[in-house]
Amino acid sequence: MGATTEGTTSRAEQREATRERIVEAALEGFAERGFRGASTRDIARRAGANQGLLTYHFKSKDALWRAAADRIFGLLRKSLEEQLEGLEFAEVRDRNREEIRAFVRFAAEHPELFRLMVDEGKNSSERMEWLVENHLEPIYEGFWQGRDAVPDESLLPHAYYVLAGAGSLIFAVAPECRRLTGLDPAAREVVETHADFVAGLLLP
């Protein structure tokens, strides 16, 4: 057995591991401080690496941001698939309810998604347009087609942003919520309560 034996790590493997560490750190940094507020030095520090290494693996701060966005949306897709696979539903409505719960659970586990979305969605920019074209449109399309009978189609954009906001905010501002209400949004039962609450509102 050569350099690719179990226990050793090939160069390609280490490269990928380092890139992953940096992308993970970038996701945290960008979500925490926004694109402008986050510094590449801080991201490098979080990743346990050097600032110069970021430019080597990713060409620019902008490209690193795109990699971080790709990562969080990839996690979203994977999480929704895993939470829903194998489940059977008598009605589309029941499926939609479980989809909402799954989304809320993801928002709780990965508040970075909402933070990133608000930070970029509030300004017109190349990053915003890239986000819409590459990640939001497929999701929004699925939101349209994933239900059969809808009372009023003109309400769908409203329902989309209501779900995103109602399902995510409490987790996105968790430190504030703890301070203000005493409730810890990270607690398992709090997450489930919130998921049921939001699902019950949108699909009573």
Added chain:
Amino acid sequence: MGATTEGTTSRAEQREATRERIVEAALEGFAERGFRGASTRDIARRAGANQGLLTYHFKSKDALWRAAADRIFGLLRKSLEEQLEGLEFAEVRDRNREEIRAFVRFAAEHPELFRLMVDEGKNSSERMEWLVENHLEPIYEGFWQGRDAVPDESLLPHAYYVLAGAGSLIFAVAPECRRLTGLDPAAREVVETHADFVAGLLLP
């Protein structure tokens, strides 16, 4: 008539006018780019003033941020009062419904509130604690006491963040919403539709 005649502006008046212009620009800047991402030079430019002038009127970037936060919460209080004053309601429930509508209208007109809140609420910081103590606790307290019969008091923190998120997000990310859905959240009828939708969800 002397220096305080109508038509002329006293020194105190000009001072106040300049401060207001700077605070307004700061509110926009901080909401748009976050505390770290916003630069005092950019804020000065928006206010049509010089960077040095910001340090003269406010001692630091931090103090300027507090003035901007005071402003947006002052506007919120004023708007809610004005929208609700003189109205009579048969039941508390009816009043609560109109309070929700009024809040959504404010969120539409001043998306800076939500942007600021998310930007600060996601991290533990002195600014976050100041925000909770000086502005959020009174609001949250009113949210608790403003209704009589509540099905389950343990759901109130959830309802609070659901209302804030559901009522504000579509306006906070208006540029993204336009691009993604074609809907303009700033349009009058869209605001009213959203207000009715959110009020109907929380108080069916």
Added chain:
DNA sequence: GTCTATAATTAGATAGAC
């Protein structure tokens, strides 16, 4: 592949002219 060193720009805060 990872690091150090550094160039060019921009940041917040201060000092002083007017």
Added chain:
DNA sequence: GTCTATCTAATTATAGAC
């Protein structure tokens, strides 16, 4: 009260040693 000039520190991106 408002501006210009400047200090110190931090920013992104690049060049080159190992």
